[in-house]
Amino acid sequence: MPPRRFASAAAIVRVGEGLLACDLPRAEWTHEAHLAACLYLLTERPDIAIDTEIGGLIRRYNESLGGINDDHQGYHDTITRVFVAGVREYLAQAAEADLLARVNGLLATPMGQRDWPLRFYSRDRLFCVAARREFLAPDLAPLP
Template sequence: MLACTLPRDDWTHEAHLAACCYLLSARPDVDVDTEIGGIIRRFNESVGGINDDHGGYHETITRAYVAGVRLYLAEVPEADLLARVNGLLASPMGRRDWPLRFYSRERLFSVPARRGFVEPDLAPLR
Protein backbone atom coordinates (compact mmCIF):
# COMPACT_ATOMS: atom_id res chain seq x y z
CA MET A 1 0.00 0.00 0.00
CA LEU A 2 2.74 2.47 0.93
CA ALA A 3 4.66 1.68 -2.26
CA CYS A 4 1.42 1.74 -4.31
CA THR A 5 2.18 -1.72 -5.70
CA LEU A 6 -0.70 -3.62 -4.10
CA PRO A 7 -3.20 -4.75 -6.75
CA ARG A 8 -6.48 -2.86 -6.50
CA ASP A 9 -8.49 -6.04 -5.94
CA ASP A 10 -6.35 -6.83 -2.89
CA TRP A 11 -7.23 -3.49 -1.22
CA THR A 12 -9.99 -5.06 0.85
CA HIS A 13 -11.44 -4.21 4.26
CA GLU A 14 -9.02 -6.73 5.74
CA ALA A 15 -6.08 -5.15 3.91
CA HIS A 16 -7.08 -1.70 5.22
CA LEU A 17 -7.04 -3.02 8.79
CA ALA A 18 -3.79 -4.93 8.29
CA ALA A 19 -2.15 -1.78 6.91
CA CYS A 20 -3.39 0.27 9.85
CA CYS A 21 -2.19 -2.35 12.33
CA TYR A 22 1.21 -2.40 10.61
CA LEU A 23 1.52 1.38 10.60
CA LEU A 24 0.57 1.67 14.27
CA SER A 25 2.69 -1.30 15.36
CA ALA A 26 5.80 -1.16 13.23
CA ARG A 27 6.18 2.27 11.67
CA PRO A 28 6.88 4.91 14.33
CA ASP A 29 8.22 7.08 11.50
CA VAL A 30 4.68 7.45 10.11
CA ASP A 31 2.37 9.85 11.95
CA VAL A 32 -0.80 7.91 11.28
CA ASP A 33 -3.12 10.67 12.49
CA THR A 34 -1.56 13.18 10.11
CA GLU A 35 -0.63 10.99 7.16
CA ILE A 36 -3.24 8.23 6.81
CA GLY A 37 -5.60 10.24 4.61
CA GLY A 38 -2.88 11.15 2.14
CA ILE A 39 -1.50 7.61 2.11
CA ILE A 40 -4.88 6.08 1.28
CA ARG A 41 -5.82 8.76 -1.26
CA ARG A 42 -2.47 8.34 -3.04
CA PHE A 43 -2.90 4.57 -3.14
CA ASN A 44 -6.47 4.86 -4.45
CA GLU A 45 -5.33 7.18 -7.23
CA SER A 46 -2.38 4.92 -8.09
CA VAL A 47 -4.78 2.11 -8.98
CA GLY A 48 -7.18 4.31 -10.93
CA GLY A 49 -9.53 5.16 -8.09
CA ILE A 50 -11.19 8.51 -7.54
CA ASN A 51 -11.53 10.17 -4.15
CA ASP A 52 -14.73 12.19 -4.35
CA ASP A 53 -18.08 12.64 -2.63
CA HIS A 54 -19.22 9.16 -3.67
CA GLY A 55 -16.17 6.91 -3.53
CA GLY A 56 -12.61 6.43 -2.48
CA TYR A 57 -11.21 7.75 0.76
CA HIS A 58 -13.66 8.14 3.65
CA GLU A 59 -12.30 10.27 6.51
CA THR A 60 -14.73 9.31 9.27
CA ILE A 61 -14.61 5.58 8.63
CA THR A 62 -10.82 5.74 8.51
CA ARG A 63 -10.60 7.68 11.77
CA ALA A 64 -13.05 5.31 13.45
CA TYR A 65 -10.98 2.30 12.45
CA VAL A 66 -7.71 3.96 13.49
CA ALA A 67 -9.30 4.44 16.92
CA GLY A 68 -10.52 0.84 16.90
CA VAL A 69 -7.13 -0.57 15.94
CA ARG A 70 -5.51 1.47 18.70
CA LEU A 71 -8.05 0.10 21.19
CA TYR A 72 -7.36 -3.43 20.02
CA LEU A 73 -3.57 -3.02 20.21
CA ALA A 74 -3.84 -1.60 23.73
CA GLU A 75 -5.78 -4.69 24.85
CA VAL A 76 -3.64 -7.46 23.37
CA PRO A 77 -0.34 -8.78 24.62
CA GLU A 78 2.74 -8.23 22.51
CA ALA A 79 2.77 -10.60 19.56
CA ASP A 80 4.21 -10.70 16.09
CA LEU A 81 2.50 -8.63 13.44
CA LEU A 82 0.73 -11.57 11.80
CA ALA A 83 -0.78 -12.63 15.14
CA ARG A 84 -1.85 -9.05 15.85
CA VAL A 85 -3.50 -8.65 12.44
CA ASN A 86 -5.27 -12.01 12.69
CA GLY A 87 -6.46 -11.16 16.18
CA LEU A 88 -7.67 -7.76 15.03
CA LEU A 89 -9.63 -9.26 12.15
CA ALA A 90 -11.32 -11.70 14.55
CA SER A 91 -12.10 -8.97 17.11
CA PRO A 92 -15.16 -6.72 17.26
CA MET A 93 -12.98 -3.82 16.00
CA GLY A 94 -12.24 -5.79 12.84
CA ARG A 95 -15.85 -6.20 11.81
CA ARG A 96 -17.11 -4.29 8.79
CA ASP A 97 -20.02 -2.93 10.80
CA TRP A 98 -18.00 -1.89 13.88
CA PRO A 99 -18.37 1.88 13.22
CA LEU A 100 -22.15 1.48 13.18
CA ARG A 101 -22.01 0.92 16.93
CA PHE A 102 -21.17 4.61 17.18
CA TYR A 103 -22.74 6.16 14.08
CA SER A 104 -26.13 6.04 12.48
CA ARG A 105 -25.93 4.78 8.93
CA GLU A 106 -27.19 8.15 7.65
CA ARG A 107 -24.47 10.11 9.44
CA LEU A 108 -21.62 7.70 8.69
CA PHE A 109 -22.34 7.45 4.99
CA SER A 110 -22.95 11.16 4.46
CA VAL A 111 -20.77 13.32 2.21
CA PRO A 112 -19.58 15.42 5.18
CA ALA A 113 -18.41 12.22 6.93
CA ARG A 114 -16.57 11.11 3.79
CA ARG A 115 -14.88 14.47 3.34
CA GLY A 116 -14.02 15.21 6.98
CA PHE A 117 -14.28 13.68 10.41
CA VAL A 118 -17.71 13.90 12.01
CA GLU A 119 -18.35 13.01 15.63
CA PRO A 120 -20.40 9.89 16.38
CA ASP A 121 -24.11 10.40 16.99
CA LEU A 122 -24.91 7.15 18.85
CA ALA A 123 -22.03 6.65 21.28
CA PRO A 124 -18.49 7.91 21.79
CA LEU A 125 -15.77 5.97 19.98
CA ARG A 126 -14.25 3.57 22.46
Protein backbone atom coordinates in the same frame (compact mmCIF):
# COMPACT_ATOMS: atom_id res chain seq x y z
CA MET B 1 -18.80 -13.40 6.01
CA PRO B 2 -15.92 -14.47 8.29
CA PRO B 3 -12.72 -12.46 8.03
CA ARG B 4 -9.99 -13.62 5.69
CA ARG B 5 -7.00 -14.23 7.94
CA PHE B 6 -3.43 -13.66 6.87
CA ALA B 7 -1.15 -16.66 6.38
CA SER B 8 2.12 -14.92 7.22
CA ALA B 9 3.66 -11.76 8.61
CA ALA B 10 5.27 -11.27 5.19
CA ALA B 11 1.80 -10.96 3.65
CA ILE B 12 0.96 -8.21 6.14
CA VAL B 13 4.22 -6.37 5.45
CA ARG B 14 3.45 -6.65 1.73
CA VAL B 15 0.07 -4.97 2.27
CA GLY B 16 1.48 -2.17 4.43
CA GLU B 17 4.43 -1.48 2.19
CA GLY B 18 2.27 -1.95 -0.92
CA LEU B 19 0.00 0.82 0.33
CA LEU B 20 2.98 3.09 0.83
CA ALA B 21 4.57 2.24 -2.53
CA CYS B 22 1.21 2.32 -4.34
CA ASP B 23 1.92 -1.09 -5.85
CA LEU B 24 -0.56 -3.31 -4.01
CA PRO B 25 -3.01 -4.75 -6.56
CA ARG B 26 -6.52 -3.33 -6.14
CA ALA B 27 -7.96 -6.84 -5.64
CA GLU B 28 -5.81 -7.21 -2.53
CA TRP B 29 -7.04 -3.94 -0.96
CA THR B 30 -9.78 -5.66 1.05
CA HIS B 31 -11.35 -4.71 4.36
CA GLU B 32 -8.87 -7.03 6.06
CA ALA B 33 -5.99 -5.40 4.18
CA HIS B 34 -7.10 -1.95 5.35
CA LEU B 35 -6.95 -3.13 8.97
CA ALA B 36 -3.69 -5.01 8.50
CA ALA B 37 -2.08 -1.95 6.91
CA CYS B 38 -3.30 0.25 9.76
CA LEU B 39 -1.96 -2.09 12.45
CA TYR B 40 1.30 -2.53 10.54
CA LEU B 41 1.80 1.22 10.16
CA LEU B 42 0.96 1.87 13.82
CA THR B 43 3.29 -0.81 15.17
CA GLU B 44 6.05 -1.27 12.61
CA ARG B 45 6.43 2.16 10.99
CA PRO B 46 6.86 4.76 13.75
CA ASP B 47 8.27 7.09 11.07
CA ILE B 48 4.71 7.58 9.77
CA ALA B 49 2.38 9.84 11.72
CA ILE B 50 -0.86 7.98 11.11
CA ASP B 51 -3.18 10.71 12.38
CA THR B 52 -1.84 13.26 9.92
CA GLU B 53 -0.75 11.02 7.05
CA ILE B 54 -3.32 8.22 6.70
CA GLY B 55 -5.75 10.22 4.54
CA GLY B 56 -3.06 11.27 2.10
CA LEU B 57 -1.62 7.76 1.92
CA ILE B 58 -4.95 6.17 1.05
CA ARG B 59 -5.95 8.92 -1.39
CA ARG B 60 -2.61 8.63 -3.18
CA TYR B 61 -2.92 4.83 -3.33
CA ASN B 62 -6.47 5.07 -4.73
CA GLU B 63 -5.40 7.58 -7.38
CA SER B 64 -2.37 5.49 -8.35
CA LEU B 65 -4.78 2.74 -9.41
CA GLY B 66 -6.98 5.13 -11.36
CA GLY B 67 -9.45 5.54 -8.52
CA ILE B 68 -11.26 8.75 -7.68
CA ASN B 69 -11.55 10.34 -4.25
CA ASP B 70 -14.67 12.46 -4.34
CA ASP B 71 -17.97 12.90 -2.53
CA HIS B 72 -19.19 9.43 -3.51
CA GLN B 73 -16.19 7.09 -3.82
CA GLY B 74 -12.65 6.53 -2.65
CA TYR B 75 -11.28 7.74 0.65
CA HIS B 76 -13.76 8.12 3.55
CA ASP B 77 -12.26 10.11 6.42
CA THR B 78 -14.70 9.22 9.20
CA ILE B 79 -14.66 5.48 8.54
CA THR B 80 -10.87 5.49 8.33
CA ARG B 81 -10.46 7.37 11.60
CA VAL B 82 -12.99 5.16 13.41
CA PHE B 83 -11.04 2.07 12.37
CA VAL B 84 -7.74 3.69 13.40
CA ALA B 85 -9.31 4.25 16.83
CA GLY B 86 -10.47 0.63 16.84
CA VAL B 87 -7.03 -0.69 15.98
CA ARG B 88 -5.52 1.41 18.75
CA GLU B 89 -8.15 0.12 21.19
CA TYR B 90 -7.33 -3.45 20.20
CA LEU B 91 -3.58 -2.88 20.53
CA ALA B 92 -4.05 -1.45 24.03
CA GLN B 93 -5.49 -4.79 25.16
CA ALA B 94 -3.78 -7.27 22.83
CA ALA B 95 -1.56 -9.91 24.37
CA GLU B 96 -0.26 -11.23 21.04
CA ALA B 97 3.39 -10.46 20.49
CA ASP B 98 4.01 -11.03 16.81
CA LEU B 99 2.58 -9.15 13.84
CA LEU B 100 0.68 -12.10 12.36
CA ALA B 101 -1.03 -12.96 15.65
CA ARG B 102 -1.92 -9.31 16.30
CA VAL B 103 -3.49 -8.78 12.87
CA ASN B 104 -5.40 -12.06 12.87
CA GLY B 105 -6.46 -11.38 16.45
CA LEU B 106 -7.77 -7.96 15.45
CA LEU B 107 -9.78 -9.45 12.60
CA ALA B 108 -11.55 -11.74 15.09
CA THR B 109 -12.67 -8.89 17.37
CA PRO B 110 -15.61 -6.50 17.07
CA MET B 111 -13.13 -3.75 16.08
CA GLY B 112 -12.18 -5.81 13.04
CA GLN B 113 -15.71 -6.21 11.71
CA ARG B 114 -16.94 -4.24 8.71
CA ASP B 115 -19.97 -2.92 10.59
CA TRP B 116 -18.08 -1.81 13.70
CA PRO B 117 -18.52 1.93 12.95
CA LEU B 118 -22.30 1.46 13.01
CA ARG B 119 -22.08 0.89 16.76
CA PHE B 120 -21.30 4.60 17.03
CA TYR B 121 -22.95 6.15 13.96
CA SER B 122 -26.33 6.08 12.32
CA ARG B 123 -26.14 5.06 8.66
CA ASP B 124 -27.28 8.53 7.58
CA ARG B 125 -24.48 10.25 9.47
CA LEU B 126 -21.74 7.77 8.61
CA PHE B 127 -22.49 7.69 4.90
CA CYS B 128 -23.10 11.40 4.32
CA VAL B 129 -20.79 13.47 2.13
CA ALA B 130 -19.50 15.49 5.09
CA ALA B 131 -18.35 12.29 6.87
CA ARG B 132 -16.49 11.20 3.74
CA ARG B 133 -14.71 14.56 3.49
CA GLU B 134 -13.76 14.98 7.16
CA PHE B 135 -14.12 13.31 10.52
CA LEU B 136 -17.57 13.69 12.06
CA ALA B 137 -18.20 12.88 15.70
CA PRO B 138 -20.48 9.89 16.31
CA ASP B 139 -24.19 10.41 16.90
CA LEU B 140 -25.09 7.14 18.69
CA ALA B 141 -22.29 6.44 21.17
CA PRO B 142 -18.81 7.83 21.90
CA LEU B 143 -15.79 6.15 20.35
CA PRO B 144 -13.56 4.23 22.75
